[in-house]
Every structure is written in structure tokens, then in C-alpha cells.
Amino acid sequence: MMEEQLLTVNDLHISYGDADVVSQVSFSVKKGEIVCIVGESGCGKSSVLKAILGLPSLETVVTGGSIVFEGRELTSMNTKQRCRLMGVEIGFVPQNPGSSFNPVRSYEQQFRETLSSHGRRFDQAEVLDCFEKLHLTYGADILKSYPYEMSGGMNQRIAIALAMLLRPKLLLCDEVTSALDVTTQKLVVEELMQFRENCGTAILFVTHNLGVAAKMADIIIVMYAGHLMEYGQSKKVLKTPAHPYTKCLMVAVPDFSGELPCGLDGQPPLEGATMETCAFEPRCPYAGDMPHKNPYKMKQVSDGHFSCCTGRA
Amino acid sequence: MVNIPLLQVSHAVRDYKRNGRQVRVLNDISLYLNAGETLGIVGESGSGKSTLLRHIACLDKLNSGSIFLRGQDYTGAKPRQICRDIQMVFQDAVASFDPRMTIRRSLCETLRLRDGKDNTDAQIKLLMSYVGLPEELLDRYPHQLSGGQCQRMALARAISIVPAILLCDEITSALDVSAQAQIVRLLAKLRTKLDLAIIFVSHDLALVSGLCDRIMVFHEGKCVEEGTARQIISTPQAEYTQRLLSSVLTV
Numbered sequence: 001m002m003e004e005q006l007l008t009v010n011d012l013h014i015s016y017g018d019a020d021v022v023s024q025v026s027f028s029v030k031k032g033e034i035v036c037i038v039g040e041s042g043c044g045k046s047s048v049l050k051a052i053l054g055l056p057s058l059e060t061v062v063t064g065g066s067i068v069f070e071g072r073e074l075t076s077m078n079t080k081q082r083c084r085l086m087g088v089e090i091g092f093v094p095q096n097p098g099s100s101f102n103p104v105r106s107y108e109q110q111f112r113e114t115l116s117s118h119g120r121r122f123d124q125a126e127v128l129d130c131f132e133k134l135h136l137t138y139g140a141d142i143l144k145s146y147p148y149e150m151s152g153g154m155n156q157r158i159a160i161a162l163a164m165l166l167r168p169k170l171l172l173c174d175e176v177t178s179a180l181d182v183t184t185q186k187l188v189v190e191e192l193m194q195f196r197e198n199c200g201t202a203i204l205f206v207t208h209n210l211g212v213a214a215k216m217a218d219i220i221i222v223m224y225a226g227h228l229m230e231y232g233q234s235k236k237v238l239k240t241p242a243h244p245y246t247k248c249l250m251v252a253v254p255d256f257s258g259e260l261p262c263g264l265d266g267q268p269p270l271e272g273a274t275m276e277t278c279a280f281e282p283r284c285p286y287a288g289d290m291p292h293k294n295p296y297k298m299k300q301v302s303d304g305h306f307s308c309c310t311g312r313a
Numbered sequence: 314m315v316n317i318p319l320l321q322v323s324h325a326v327r328d329y330k331r332n333g334r335q336v337r338v339l340n341d342i343s344l345y346l347n348a349g350e351t352l353g354i355v356g357e358s359g360s361g362k363s364t365l366l367r368h369i370a371c372l373d374k375l376n377s378g379s380i381f382l383r384g385q386d387y388t389g390a391k392p393r394q395i396c397r398d399i400q401m402v403f404q405d406a407v408a409s410f411d412p413r414m415t416i417r418r419s420l421c422e423t424l425r426l427r428d429g430k431d432n433t434d435a436q437i438k439l440l441m442s443y444v445g446l447p448e449e450l451l452d453r454y455p456h457q458l459s460g461g462q463c464q465r466m467a468l469a470r471a472i473s474i475v476p477a478i479l480l481c482d483e484i485t486s487a488l489d490v491s492a493q494a495q496i497v498r499l500l501a502k503l504r505t506k507l508d509l510a511i512i513f514v515s516h517d518l519a520l521v522s523g524l525c526d527r528i529m530v531f532h533e534g535k536c537v538e539e540g541t542a543r544q545i546i547s548t549p550q551a552e553y554t555q556r557l558l559s560s561v562l563t564v
Contacts (some may be wrong), residue, residue: 181516208489211562263494
């Protein structure tokens with residue numbers, strides 16, 4: 001079983017200045033598996049991706065735990081070693097690709113540069129084919145264009161195309177469908193699933209929308225205030241959600257029932273939570289008078305399905 | 314007596330130039346909105362829905378066609394002439410506030426325009442109770458608020474004028490699903506409390522169907538289907554509406 005694991009994150013702690021933004025996060029991604037991390041804005045899901053990438057953005061620092069990719073410990077690697085992994089082994093599509101492309105160089109120049117720096121050849125037919133799959137028509141015109149000329153949704157799909165061309169073993173996607181309208185969103189989700197089928201790429205996908213996760217995930221991870229709340233096979237988590245927070249996220253997704261979606265009142269805590277009390281308790285519809293003991297200790301709900309709380313209603 | 318709608322748009326046409334080519338962004342659009350009604354406009358990016366709202370709010374000029382408020386033609390008026398009746402809320406709430414002003418100052422300025430005097434503390438308190446935000450947030454700058462909080466402040470500013478019509482241009486698209494649900498619930502509450510007529514523009518048909526009485530589906534500058542929310546959801550006629558319906562990812 002162990003050789004199947006592509007990425008193993010164990011007891012990860014990330015801090016931002018003095019405050020912990022991610023604590024005790026452990027999960028793994030198998031080869032060819034789609035894992036979705038779901039949670040509200042600010043729950044630490046993007047920080048986990050940045051830690052795997054090794055991007056020390058602002059003052060985010062990994063303060064503990066390990067990240068193992070194919071038997072290699074990433075946290076102890078230097079920048080050069082990490083750079084060698086990026087792109088071809090671990091691909092990344094950022095939330096805002098408009099700012100990750102160079103605005104004053106054409107896409108063709110940037111595609112050529114990226115592909116050649118990873119030892120790949122620029123094959124225009126292959127690029128256009130990839131564009132076509134993502135419904136980017138007039139691909140040859142796009143290659144001659146500049147990022148500032150494109151809409152957010154188009155830039156997003158061009159960034160996904162570039163990441164796909166490198167055929168990484170693991171693709172990290174940070175809220176890549178959030179800026180897209182529903183028709184394009186569905187298309188991108190289906191194309192990513194097709195990409196997994198064709199190339200066997202594992203995908204770690206961060207989103208706030210459980211509807212998107214329901215469509216594509218094999219495994220769903222629910223995060224809140226920097227902690228894992230629930231973890232398990234997609235079908236089990238969606239059919240029998242154990243954690244009150246997961247239930248709240250599910251009813252927030254709009255559907256065709258004719259009812260308005262229900263949002264949780266209040267805001268998630270901006271900084272990570274202490275270990276003693278459950279960070280979700282102030283907003284929890286099931287919270288009782290008795291505080292939790294060991295609020296973040298994972299309990300098994302069923303085979304392959306874990307939650308740190310099962311509600312007390 | 315003939316029933317005159319609160320707002321009426323008739324045969325609106327607007328052309329833009331894109332890359333040297335003439336593009337028809339609004340192609341003969343007509344609509345009406347009754348007092349207290351909520352109209353949803355759905356369609357993908359570039360279908361002309363935001364352009365239409367900008368014209369209703371007099372932020373742009375039509376090539377041809379007319380817009381009426383309570384039967385009066387106001388096509389080509391200045392935004393200031395109609396802002397007491399029609400208010401617009403934008404997708405990017407943070408950018409819609411002056412970054413150098415605290416939220417309190419921005420709200421005070423709007424209230425002063427309405428009343429012509431500086432007697433605003435009690436009114437701001439009332440507004441905050443409407444949108445369900447603590448008053449401490451008033452002394453922050455727009456960038457110091459979360460996306461959802463800032464959008465609530467933008468709604469507070471819009472309703473402070475007590476308009477008859479509220480135009481909402483993709484106001485939840487930049488928010489996560491939880492904040493999005495909070496905003497649509499707030500909108501439903503304000504609608505009842507203030508008897509607002511609302512035009513709610515979004516690309517998410519599921520979201521629109523829960524909030525709106527009537528829905529118009531836009532595609533490439535044209536209205537391809539119009540009906541009650543129930544009709545559009547259960548018996549969509551246009552092929553494009555069916556495609557939009559099947560694109561919604563639910564749990």
C-alpha cells in the first residue's frame with residue numbers, strides 16, 4: 001500500500017508571524033487521486049498548498065511536521081532542489097493567474113520559456129489541442145496575445161493548459177474555478193478529471209465550494225481555522241457528513257429547491273485556534289454547554305471516514 | 314387604469330468596438346420591473362447583463378432604445394438625476410469604496426447627499442442593524458474588511474438613500490459560498506423590509522432561482538428566455554437555458 005502514496009503530509013504546522021494559521025494537518029494523496037480541500041476563506045487551505053510548493057509567501061513559515069513527496073522530504077530541501085521538482089513533478093495553478101503571468105510578454109514566449117526550462121519541446125499543435133479541450137478557441141491568436149488582454153477566466157484556463165502540458169505527477173490547484181462562471185467552471189472541472197484519466201496525474205484541489213468538490217473529488221478534506229475537521233471518501237463525507245461544519249457548508253451551496261441557501265452567521269477566526277477549545281464552537285448550531293475535550297482529535301466514523309466531532313444534537 | 318411598471322427598458326441597443334470590430338453587446342433588449350419585484354438576469358460572462366445594468370443606472374449611453382422610470386423617459390440622464398431612485402451595488406465591493414476614507418465617512422457622505430445635513434449617527438446605527446454588522450467595523454478602511462463584510466457595507470450604502478430599485482451586479486461572485494448565502498438572505502430580508510424592487514444579475518442559475526420571482530436568460534446580448542423562476546427551472550425551453558441548468562454543480 002505504502003508505495004502508492006505520492007504525497008504524505010504529516011502533522012503540518014504553519015505560522016504567519018506569531019500566529020499559527022495551520023496546525024496538526026495530516027493527509028495523503030495517492031497516485032492518480034483527486035483530493036479536495038474545502039473550507040471558507042481564511043481557513044488555511046491555500047497555506048497548505050503554499051507549504052507543499054515551498055513558496056515562503058509573506059511571512060508564512062512551516063514550523064513543524066513533514067511533507068514527503070515520493071519518499072523525498074520536501075521541507076529539508078533547498079530552493080534549487082525544490083525548483084527541480086516544480087512544474088514537471090509538482091504543477092501549480094494559482095488563484096489569480098493574471099498576476100502570475102508576465103503581463104508584457106506574449107503567451108507564446110512564456111510557454112516556450114517554461115517548457116524549455118523543464119527540458120520539453122514547444123509543440124504548437126499540442127498547445128492548440130490543449131487549448132481546444134479547455135474551449136479556448138482561436139488558440140493561435142491567444143499565443144500571440146498578452147495576459148493583460150485576456151479576461152480572468154481565460155487567463156485561468158491558459159494557466160491550467162500550461163500546467164497540463166508539463167504532465168506533472170501531482171497538480172496543485174488553488175481555487176482555480178472560483179473566478180469562472182458556472183458554464184466554464186463545469187468545463188474546467190470535467191477537463192481536469194479527463195486529464196487525470198489520460199495522464200494519471202493526482203490533483204490536490206482547494207475550493208470553497210462543496211458542489212465542485214462533490215463533482216470531482218475521490219477524497220474530501222474539510223478545514224476550519226487551520227485544523228482538519230473531517231476527512232474521508234467523497235461519497236461518505238457527502239452522504240453522511242459527521243462534522244457540524246461540513247453540514248453547514250453543504251447547505252450553503254445553492255440548489256434548485258426554490259429555497260435560499262443558508263450561510264453560517266459570523267466570521268471564521270482570522271488566526272488559527274488554540275488547541276484547548278473548538279474554534280467552530282461559537283458558530284456551531286449543535287454546540288452545547290459542555291466544552292469539547294481534545295476538540296481536534298480525529299475519530300473514525302466509518303471505514304475511511306474520520307471526523308473530529310460528530311455533533312451533539 | 315393601465316398598469317405602468319416601475320421600470321421599463323424598451324429595445325435597448327448598444328455597440329462596442331473590440332479589437333477594431335463592432336460588437337453588439339445589447340441586441341434589442343426589452344424588460345419591465347414592477348414595484349417590489351425581484352428580477353433575475355442570468356448568463357455567462359460577456360452576455361451583456363452588466364452592460365444593461367450600467368445603462369439603467371445611467372453610467373453609459375445607449376445607441377438606441379429608451380428607459381422609463383414610472384412611465385417617464387430618462388434615457389441619457391445623468392447618474393445624479395436618478396440616484397435617489399436607482400442604486401447599484403457592484404461585484405468588487407472593496408473597489409467601490411474610496412480607499413482613503415473610513416467606511417463611516419463614506420456612509421456619512423451618502424447620507425449628507427440625501428438630507429443635506431450632518432445628522433447621521435442615529436441613521437448609521439439603524440443601517441448597521443439592517444445589515445447585521447457591528448458598529449466597530451465603521452472605523453475601518455475598506456481593505457480591512459472581509460469580502461462579505463464589505464459587500465454588506467456596500468448594501469448599507471445603497472439602501473441608505475431608500476431607493477425604489479436596487480441593481481445588484483454579480484454581488485456574490487467574489488465571495489465564498491458561505492458569505493454568498495449570507496448576502497442573498499440579507500437581500501431577501503431588505504427587500505421585504507424596504508419594499509425594494511431588485512434586479513439581480515448572476516451567472517449562477519441556482520442562486521437566482523431561490524431569490525427571484527422572474528428570470529431572464531441572456532446569451533450574446535439577446536434575451537433567449539424569460540419566465541417565472543419555477544418555469545425556467547422545471548420547463549426550460551431554450552437550449553442555452555438547459556445548458557446553464559446542467560452546468561450548476563450541487564452537492
